Amino acid sequence: MDTEALHTERDPSSAPGTDGPGAGEGSRSAHVSRWPGRRRVAVLGAACAVFLLLLSQFVMQPFLIPSTSMQPTLEVGDRVLVNKLAYRFGSDPGRGDVVVFDGRGSFLPEDTGENPVSAAAREGLSALGLTEPPDTDFVKRVVGVGGDRVVCCDKRGRLEVNGVTVDESYLYAGEAASHVPFDIVVPRGTLWVMGDHRSRSRDSRDHLGEPGGGTVPLERVIGRADWIGWPAGRWSTLPATGAFDRVAAPDGAHG
Known part of the structure; x- marks a missing residue:
């Protein structure tokens, strides 16, 4: 057998490690083919982020609890899910509701703010529940609605709303009302709000x-x-309270 002839008939370009015209084409095409996959992942990630931001802007927003003012209902580090549709279609907050609100103009000066760039970054991260909410946002319990007369305290140290004693079972253990x-008579169109851990809460009283x-x-x-979404061990809806069931509206209607 003419082994020399066999060697000379081989196509040098097909041998591994040679620098012929086809060398490296397979690796280049494999490298290029990975980019469409990466682009798809990037586009999908961006779409998910936009969806979450829109969801948090208009429907449901995570809110990180930064303080002890709502113990034992809410603990530091809880991430609650705030229902933004709850009052969107004509209904107003009711007594006993736990609400998140912008405190500018009530708890803070109207012009309170921060650097626009840092504010935008904080707003985006807090919308995803990844950082503390802006210093202008608060979470408290509604104790009085427009027209209510809220008085504290009766001879036994309890809250009264429209002359009815309120048994606030949600208060932190050992706390006075x-x-x-x-x-106070709550002006129409406003709310009187208080924390559940009264000695640790700066609220309407302050x-x-x-x-x-x-x-x-x-x-x-x-x-x-409406819900505690994190940590996993505290997944639950916020417990309802019947504390205000006997309270009637100032005009005599039950409310």
Whole structure:
């Protein structure tokens, strides 16, 4: 057998490791083919982010609890899901609801703000529940609605709304209804709000002498906190309260 002839008849370009015309074409095409897959992943990721931002803007927003003011209902680090549709179609917050609101103009000066760039970044991250909410956002429980007379405290240290004693079973263990006495008629179109851990909460009581008297305008309400979404061990809906069931509206209607 002429082994020399066999060697000379081989196509040098097909041998591995040679630099012929076809060398490297397979690796280049494999490298190029990976880019469409990466683009698809990037587009899908961007679409998911946009969807979550739109969802949080108009339907349901995660809200990271930054303080102890709502214990034991909400603990530091809880991520609650705020229902932005709860009051979108004509209904207003009711007594006992846990609401998230923008405190500018009630708990804070109207012009309170931060650098626009950092504000935009914080808003995006907080919309996904990845960072603390803006310093202008608060979470509290509605204790009085427009027209209500809220008084604290009776001889047994309990809250009264429209003359009816309220048994606030949601309060932090051992807490009084308030160490600060007050007697307020809530203006129409506003809310009187308080934390469940009263001694750790800066709420409507702390702003009595300011414009608005500590009440929160309805248009500043972002939504109702309906669920605890994180941590996994605390997944639940926020417990309903019957504390205000016997309270009637000022005009005599049950409310």
